[in-house]
Amino acid sequence: MSDDKTRTNTTFHATVPGVARIGANRELKRAVEAYWAGRIDAAALTQTADGIRRDSWNQLVQAGFDSVPVNTFSYYDQMLDTAVLLGALPPRVAGIAHPLDRYFAAARGTDEVAPLEMTKWFDTNYHYLVPEIGPDTSFAVDATAVLNELAQARALGVPARPVVIGPITFLALSKAVGGAQAPLSRIDDLLPLYVELLAQLAEGGAQWVQFDEPTLVTDQAEGLAELAERVYTELSAASARPRLLVQTYFGEAGDRLAALGRTAVDAVGVDLVAGTADSVVAADLADKLVVAGVVDGRNVWRTDLDRALDALTALRPHVGSLAVSTSCSTLHVPYTLRGESQLDAALAGWLAFADEKFAEVATLSRALVHGRDDQAGQFEAARLALATRATDPRLHVAAVHDRLDALEPADWTRTTASARRPLQDAALNLPVLPTTTIGSYPQTSAIRQARHALRTGSIDACKYRNRIQREIADVIELQEKAGLDVLVHGEPERNDMVQYFAEQLDGFFATANGWVQSYGSRCVRPPILFGDVARPTPMTVGWTTYAQSLTSRPVKGMLTGPVTILAWSFVRDDQPAAVTARQVALAIRDETVDLERAGVPIIQVDEPALRELLPLRAADRDAYLDWAITSFRIATGGVADATQVHTHLCYSEFGEVIGAIAALDADVTSIEAARSHMEILDDLNEAGFANQVGPGVYDIHSPRVPSTDEIADSLREALQAVSAERLWINPDCGLKTRRTDEVTAALRRMVAAAVLVREEAAALAG
Numbered sequence: 001m002s003d004d005k006t007r008t009n010t011t012f013h014a015t016v017p018g019v020a021r022i023g024a025n026r027e028l029k030r031a032v033e034a035y036w037a038g039r040i041d042a043a044a045l046t047q048t049a050d051g052i053r054r055d056s057w058n059q060l061v062q063a064g065f066d067s068v069p070v071n072t073f074s075y076y077d078q079m080l081d082t083a084v085l086l087g088a089l090p091p092r093v094a095g096i097a098h099p100l101d102r103y104f105a106a107a108r109g110t111d112e113v114a115p116l117e118m119t120k121w122f123d124t125n126y127h128y129l130v131p132e133i134g135p136d137t138s139f140a141v142d143a144t145a146v147l148n149e150l151a152q153a154r155a156l157g158v159p160a161r162p163v164v165i166g167p168i169t170f171l172a173l174s175k176a177v178g179g180a181q182a183p184l185s186r187i188d189d190l191l192p193l194y195v196e197l198l199a200q201l202a203e204g205g206a207q208w209v210q211f212d213e214p215t216l217v218t219d220q221a222e223g224l225a226e227l228a229e230r231v232y233t234e235l236s237a238a239s240a241r242p243r244l245l246v247q248t249y250f251g252e253a254g255d256r257l258a259a260l261g262r263t264a265v266d267a268v269g270v271d272l273v274a275g276t277a278d279s280v281v282a283a284d285l286a287d288k289l290v291v292a293g294v295v296d297g298r299n300v301w302r303t304d305l306d307r308a309l310d311a312l313t314a315l316r317p318h319v320g321s322l323a324v325s326t327s328c329s330t331l332h333v334p335y336t337l338r339g340e341s342q343l344d345a346a347l348a349g350w351l352a353f354a355d356e357k358f359a360e361v362a363t364l365s366r367a368l369v370h371g372r373d374d375q376a377g378q379f380e381a382a383r384l385a386l387a388t389r390a391t392d393p394r395l396h397v398a399a400v401h402d403r404l405d406a407l408e409p410a411d412w413t414r415t416t417a418s419a420r421r422p423l424q425d426a427a428l429n430l431p432v433l434p435t436t437t438i439g440s441y442p443q444t445s446a447i448r449q450a451r452h453a454l455r456t457g458s459i460d461a462c463k464y465r466n467r468i469q470r471e472i473a474d475v476i477e478l479q480e481k482a483g484l485d486v487l488v489h490g491e492p493e494r495n496d497m498v499q500y501f502a503e504q505l506d507g508f509f510a511t512a513n514g515w516v517q518s519y520g521s522r523c524v525r526p527p528i529l530f531g532d533v534a535r536p537t538p539m540t541v542g543w544t545t546y547a548q549s550l551t552s553r554p555v556k557g558m559l560t561g562p563v564t565i566l567a568w569s570f571v572r573d574d575q576p577a578a579v580t581a582r583q584v585a586l587a588i589r590d591e592t593v594d595l596e597r598a599g600v601p602i603i604q605v606d607e608p609a610l611r612e613l614l615p616l617r618a619a620d621r622d623a624y625l626d627w628a629i630t631s632f633r634i635a636t637g638g639v640a641d642a643t644q645v646h647t648h649l650c651y652s653e654f655g656e657v658i659g660a661i662a663a664l665d666a667d668v669t670s671i672e673a674a675r676s677h678m679e680i681l682d683d684l685n686e687a688g689f690a691n692q693v694g695p696g697v698y699d700i701h702s703p704r705v706p707s708t709d710e711i712a713d714s715l716r717e718a719l720q721a722v723s724a725e726r727l728w729i730n731p732d733c734g735l736k737t738r739r740t741d742e743v744t745a746a747l748r749r750m751v752a753a754a755v756l757v758r759e760e761a762a763a764l765a766g
């Protein structure tokens with residue numbers, strides 16, 4: 001008994017770095033949105049949260065895990081939680097008395113205060129809130145949330161391991177404001193707080209604590225190996241602390257792992273899906289527990305158990321002890337395959353969502369201790385499933401490959417933008433500083449209910465079409481009344497800008513309930529790109545031409561680009577992404593050609609995920625950008641010079657890839673700018689970017705409606721960087737998450753600001 005206890009305290013065998021928290025049926029989404037709407041109170045929200053945590057811990061314990069991550073729950077985002085933990089919320093929310101409301105104000109803004117910026121979490125489609133570190137930010141530990149979770153878990157008998165974002169990653173992902181130095185320069189201010197946190201967690205009964213340091217797999221800062229060694233030498237020297245696991249993921253930590261090996265931390269977690277075992281062997285980890293992420297935490301393919309066990313067995317002699325884990329938190333995959341009854345049986349056998357991954361981790365950890373034969377049934381089932389996947393004819397379609405082989409550079413090269421411009425200007429006849437929107441209009445619950453009714457058979461396709469057409473007519477009217485120049489149909493028929501296309505393309509499967517958190521309460525169901533991709537029939541032409549039939553102003557067709565379709569799907573892992581991207585590009589190209597033929601004068605191909613897929617290591621970037629740019633150009637290179645091609649990008653820092661954005665050679669690029677305070681403007685001057693651009697002039701992810709003056713100020717600022725002949729006026733992104741009243745007001749103000757600034761420009765010129 002005492003032996004057993006010692007063993008569980010000093011090491012463990014099976015775990016995950018973290019789990020999803022939105023709830024298997026999006027319980028948290030519904031509760032949080034109900035709280036925001038004032039339909040439930042804080043106590044009811046807390047109760048839902050408690051239940052979600054309890055259910056997920058129980059599930060991990062039942063799966064056989066002997067160490068369970070806690071504090072991976074969040075009401076909105078784990079970076080925001082860490083800012084709260086470290087006393088680093090922005091001063092502008094300090095006056096809000098209730099902690100939960102203060103927290104949500106920092107996340108979403110209120111009428112009075114702007115929210116934190118939001119950006120992509122490494123190379124995923126999860127968005128975190130960017131903490132602001134000003135010259136006066138003075139950190140202070142407030143461990144209430146993590147201590148509460150720890151106490152809740154311990155009361156339930158869960159072997160709880162609190163998880164906190166580590167100091168290097170926290171600062172590397174934060175943003176300096178008010179003229180402050182780079183946040184990482186504050187590392188020495190933070191370390192005493194982490195030491196204090198360790199003491200409080202030990203006091204709270206934690207045997208282990210996990211500090212997440214995914215920044216250690218990136219090239220985001222200089223000298224990360226030295227920094228990691230210094231930081232973790234100091235933290236591991238803390239006098240009162242639980243055992244310390246430093247968890248990396250999303251890539252190979254390389255020399256940073258060796259650096260951690262030289263410190264007195266007890267364990268390191270490594271991603272053996274994105275990285276290799278070589279760097280683990282090369283680092284001296286003979287006295288460490290290595291938490292080996294051999295089960296993919298962010299893709300959905302069933303694990304090759306034989307290969308994973310071989311890798312673990314090969315690693316074992318080189319490390320102190322070995323635990324089995326997923327490569328990263330299962331935040332990035334759906335909860336369970338159970339209930340996905342519409343998937344074809346073969347495909348279902350190739351997949352593992354979070355629940356099934358927990359079982360794989362448990363199987364591997366048992367096999368590591370007791371031998372493969374102990375788990376023979378599991379191994380055999382995995383072998384059989386993988387064999388059927390390798391030979392499925394849908395994965396190797398000759399017609400698709402013939403088309404790829406026939407592609408040549410002329411297919412993705414248009415004439416110069418300056419040669420196209422006069423043709424397009426003549427065809428469109430737009431005013432200077434043209435106004436437009438990014439595509440989607442509010443996805444009202446009436447629209448979603450209509451889609452639900454269609455799915456469950458309570459209305460037929462004809463009735464559904466009528467409802468969507470009515471919606472399109474309303475949106476056209478709204479835009480005409482607001483005075484916009486280039487209209488859109490509003491995308492009411494789309495459940496999501498990727499899933500909608502995936503549902504109509506060969507080579508994809510959509511899930512019924514495979515929800516994954518994208519940010520806050522917003523979720524997506526990433527489709528599964530499993531086979532060769534082709535477009536059997538037009539996907540958008542009917543809706544777009546219907547919209548055009550209702551107005552004399554130009555209507556912009558709206559498609560999603562190949563890079564974004566890949567980024568927001570679960571993609572096959574049996575061929576290079578570059579090949580898969582070209583297949584998707586050809587499918588989108590077919591659609592652009594059909595739209596043009598139907599008389600659509602402007603086609604927008606969205607690539608909001610271009611920056612997201614940029615490799616975390618500089619050495620891998622050129623190869624990625626090459627296939628990303630080529631696939632976009634294949635998608636858009638089939639239309640005439642007079643057809644205006646737009647693209648749209650959002651939710652990332654684009655400075656680094658501005659050259660690649662220019663190389664897409666879209667005639668017009670709309671790009672998120674307002675939520676990040678128009679910082680992108682520096683990169684949009686003529687030298688870096690010759691074509692037309694629309695830096696977003698208002699933030700659409702906050703319910704706050706900006707004033708005309710505010711928008712006009714943004715416009716004047718934009719005109720400092722971009723000449724009037726190149727400048728378009730549009731919001732940051734699509735409007736689907738907003739309410740119709742917010743959108744109506746905001747667009748009227750946007751057009752009013754445009755009119756004002758056009759007059760100013762004309763007065764100056766004349």
Ligand SMILES: Nc1nc2c(c(=O)[nH]1)N[C@@H](CNc1ccc(C(=O)N[C@@H](CCC(=O)N[C@@H](CCC(=O)N[C@@H](CCC(=O)O)C(=O)O)C(=O)O)C(=O)O)cc1)CN2
Pocket residue numbers: 125443445448449451452494495496497498499518519521522523524525568608651736737
């Ligand atoms: N894939 C993807 N990634 C993206 C974006 C994006 O648009 N798509 N945008 C950026 C920001 N991320 C976003 C992600 C999600 C949402 C979003 O609005 N999601 C919706 C769900 C969208 C959806 O799939 N809707 C379906 C199903 C909706 C639903 O919940 N239906 C109900 C029934 C209908 C009802 O009564 O409302 C149900 O199934 O229970 C539909 O419209 O058909 C949500 O969380 O609320 C917005 C932005 C970056 N990443």
Ligand SMILES: [Zn+2]
Pocket residue numbers: 438608648649650651732733734
């Ligand atoms: Zn966008």
